[in-house]
Amino acid sequence: MQLKKGLIRIGLPPVIGSVFFPRILAGFRAKHPHIDFDLVEEGANKVESLLLEGALDMGVVVSPVDPESFDTLPFLYQQLALVIHESHPLAAQPSVRLEELRGEPFVLFPRGFAVRRHVMRACRDLGFEPSIVYESSQWDLLAEMVAARVGVSIIPQAICSKITNPDVRTLALTDPVIPWNLEVIWPKSKYVSYAMREFQAYIREVSGPQP
Structure with a gap:
């Protein structure tokens, strides 16, 4: 029997691509070696634009997205965490309230x-504008900036386990907890191909429980 073939053009932010997607892609390809992927790494805003333009079939982004424009399939539920130099006075605490970072220099991911x-x-909900002194799309570079005492950073919890610099600590953020929930999205108006249906089924199979 001839296997069905397919191609999925999928967009995802670099932080998602480097941390989560290799494992997902490897598992899916083991079950469906006849389905290929064309990966495009862009920020979440750009991924959504490319989907609506028809340049991509699917995207992996952080929720929420416009429910009028996209169908969604949630698959990962996490939080953002604080990355701080080990000598910082707040580093001795088990967790840090976001309000305690008022006035701190931040190193963050760029706009988009x-x-x-x-x-x-x-931050704005708490009444302050974070002072951003450095931006990078690379989480490991942000961590090195923290190690160099340039500022503090806030990144996804899952990435924190990959930081190996001994001068850096990662702490839970509270008041508020900032969710970082991932979902696969595609335009409501788009035809869902065989390859897309198979990938959706696989995501449902491997996704974690909803909180």
Whole structure:
């Protein structure tokens, strides 16, 4: 019997691509070696734009997205965490309230990244504008900037386990907890191909429980 073939053009932010997607892609390809991927790494805002333009089939982004424009399939539920130099006075605490970072210099992901958008919104809800002194799309470079005492950073919890610099500590953020929930999205108007249906089924199979 001839195997069905397919191609999925999928967009995802670099932080998602480097941490989560290799494992997901390897597992899916083991079951469906006849389905290929064309990966495009862009910030979440750009991924959504490319989907609506028809340049991509699917995207992996941080929720929420416009429910009028996209169908969604949630698959990972996490939080953002604080990355701080081990000599910082707050580093001795088991967790840090976001309010305690008022006045601190921040090193963050650039505009267009959902992590940046969520951090900015949470700070503004508390009545302060974070002072951003450095930006990078690479989480490991942000961690090195923290190690060099340039500032503090806020990144996804899952990435924290990959930071190996002994001068850096990662702490839970509270008041508020900032969620970082991932979902696969595709335009409501788009035809769902065989390859897309198979990938959706696989995501449902491997996704974690909803909180």
